Amino acid sequence: MPTLTIDNVTVEVPQGATILEAAKKAGIKIPTLCYLEDVQAIGACRVCMVEIEGARTLMASCVTPAGEGMKVHTNSKKAREGRRTVVELLLSDHSGDCQTCDRNNDCELQALAHDLGIHDITYPGEKSAPHMDASTPALIRDTGKCVLCRRCVTVCNETQGVGGIFPQGRGFTTVVGPAFSQDLDDVVCVQCGQCAAVCPVGAIVERDQIQDVWAALDDPTKTVVVQTAPAIRAALGECFGLEPGTLVTGRMVTALRRLGFHAVFDTNFTADLTIMEEGTELLTRLKKALVDKENVALPMFTSCSPGWIKYIEYFYPDMLANVSTCKSPQQMFGALAKTYYAQKIGKKPEDMVVVSVMPCTAKKYEAQRPEMSDSGVQDVDIVLTTRELGKMIQEAGIDFVNLPEGTQDSPMGMSTGAADIFANTGGVMEAALRTAWELVTGTELPFENLHVTPVEGLEGIKEAAVTFEGCQPEWSFLNGVTAKVAVAHGLSNARKLIEKIRSGEASYHFIEIMTCPGGCIGGGGQPRMTTNAIRMKRIEAIYKEDEGRKLRKSHENPEIKQIYEEFLGHPLGEVSHKLLHTKYTPRLKA
C-alpha cells in the first residue's frame, strides 16, 4: 500500500494503482483523453502528464504506477505547459466547427480546451485530409475530428471481438478505421455503435435522423406513432442532468406527446409478445428434439439484438438455424403498427410513419434490412437513439425535468415487468423463464421474487439450470428434464460461449445474447459515458420498474391476450409467421 503526496495531499492507495487513480482518491482531477475507465489505459495521448519529483520527464499518470513516497505535482508550471502543448497540437490537426458538430457541448476535446484555457492555436500547420464515411445507415465517421485515442479500436476488438477498425498507416497520415481506408459498410462492422459510445469527440457518431422525424410530424397526411425501447426510460434523464438510474417513463411519454406524436406506444408491448412467440418456439424445438427425435437446431439463441444478428451472420453463418426466427421487438412493433393498428384506425400502411427510440445504433441498420417490410412498406421508418431524442426534446424547448407523468396509449402500449427487463443482460432469459415455466407447469417460476439471480449482473457469461417438475399433461415429456441456459453480453463473450459449444465443452438449450456490455442499457446510442458503475445504476432502475408492476409475466398482459384473440390467432400461427418471424443471411467475413 504505497503512500504518496499529490499536490501536497497525502494519499494511500492499493499496490499497483496508477497516479491517476491515486489523484482521484485524493480528490484531484487530472485531465485525460485516451484513458477510459473500464476500457483502456494505454498512455497514448499524454494529456494526463504530471511532474514527479526526481523524474527527468513528465509522466503519463494513467499508466504510471503510484510509488511509495512519490511527490507528484499535477499543476506545476512544467505540467501545465506540457499538457497545454499536447492539447494545442491536437487542436492544430483537428478539422471541425464546434457550433455545428454533433458533439457540441458533449465533447471531451472541447471540454479540455476550455478547462485548460486554450484561446488560440499556436501551431497552425498542415491538416490531414479528412474523410467522411457515411456508408452505413447507423454511423457517420469523420476522420478529421479523430484524435487517435484508440478507444474505439479497443472496444471494437476486445469488447466486441469484431475487429472492424484499427489504426491504418503511420505518423501524420494515421487514420483509425477499416482496413485500407475502406468504409464501414465494406467490412465486418456490426453497427453496434460501441465505438460511437466511447469516442471522446465527433469522429464517430450515429446518423442523425432528427430532421426526418420533424418532417414526418409536420406532414399532415401522415399518422406518426412512436415506440420506446425498454432501456430508454432508465437513461434518457441523463441527457437532462438527472442522476444515472433515474426512471423517467412517465416524463418520457409526456415529452413524446408534446413533440406531436399521434400515439405513444411501447416496445415493451412487443417485448411481451416476443416472449410468447420465442417461448413457444423454444418449447416446440424441445418437443421436436425430445419426443419426435427430430434433428432440430439447439441451443436456440435469442434474436432481439441486431448487432448480434449481423455478427453471427458474419462469424458463424453455419449456426443461423440456431437463432430464433422471432423478429426483434422493434420490428414486431413496426409490422403490427402498420397492420393491426393501422386497420383499427382505418389507415393504410403507407400513410403511417413508425418512429422508434432505441438505445442502439444497430437498430437503424435493422430497420432498413430488406426483409423488414412485411406490412407492404418498410415497417419501421425512422430510428432515433436515446441521445437523439434528448436533443429533440431540447430543441423543442421542453423542460423535461419538470414534466408531469403520462401513460402510453392503447392497444400497443401496455406491458409487464418481464418486458422491462429486456433492457439488461439476463433479462430476456428471466422473462422467458417466467412464462415458459408457468406455461409448462402451471405454477410460478420457483425463484425468489421471480429473479433468476444467476443470470443477473455484469459477469460476461452467466449460466443457470432449471429442472421441470409437475408438468401439465401437454408438456409431460419435460418432466425431469433440466433446461440449461446461458447468457452473454458483449460480442467477445458471445464468441467465447459459442466456441465452448462448438468444442463440446458446454451444451445448453437456450442462450440469450445481447450485443452491448450490460445489454441495451449500455447500448451504443445511450447517453455518454457509460461506465460499469452507470450500467449497474441503470440495471437497478430497470429491476425497480419491474418489481413495481402488478403484472410481471408476459402472458398476463391483457393487450397481448387481446391481440392474439383479435388478430394473430396463436403464437407461431400463420399471421405471426408472416409478420413476426424472419430469416437470416449468411455473410462473408473477410
Place this chain on the structure above:
Amino acid sequence: MVEKEQGCCCCEEEASEEELLARLDGIIQEYKDKPGALIPVLQQAQAVFGYLPDVALRKISLGLDKPYSEVAGVVGFYSFFSTHPRGKHMIRVCLGTACYVRGGKQVLDELKHRLSIDVGETTPDRVFSLDVARCFGACGLAPAIMIDDNVHQRVKPARLQQILDQYIDEDQARADKKAESKAKA
C-alpha cells in the same frame, strides 16, 4: 484484386497462383499458434508473392484469426510491406537531410515525371518501382538514389534517363542472350 503472375526474374520457374497460395497455407500452418506470428508470416508471404496481394492478406487474416483491419494496419505501418506488385528494379530516392537539401526532392520529382508513377507505385510494364528512403550513408556525395543494390551518387535530374537506360539495356542484353542460347539448343 490479384493480377496474374507474369513470371518474374527472381524465381526460377513460374509458379501459378494456386501454388503460391498453397505455399502460403504452409507458412500459416507453421506459425498458426505462435505468438507474434503476424509480422513473420507477412514477411514470408511477401517473399513468396513478391508483394502482398489482397487474397493473401485475407487468407492470413482468417488463418491467424486476426481481424483484417489489424492485418491491414500492420501492413500499412511498415514501409517494407507492399500491397502492389513490385517492378523488376526498385528505385529508392534518399530524402535524408543531406540529400534533401542538395536536390533529392527534384530528383524524385523528375523520376515521378519520367516514369509517370507516384511513390509506392510500379510502372505498368513492371520494370521500375519507386520509393523514398532516409539516408544510405552516402551523404558526402548527396543526392543519392539506390536502384536494387547499387547506390548512385551526386545524381542530377538531367542524368536520370541515362541511369535508367543502363538497367533497361542490361535487361535487354540478358534477354537476347537467353533467346540466343535457347535457339542454339
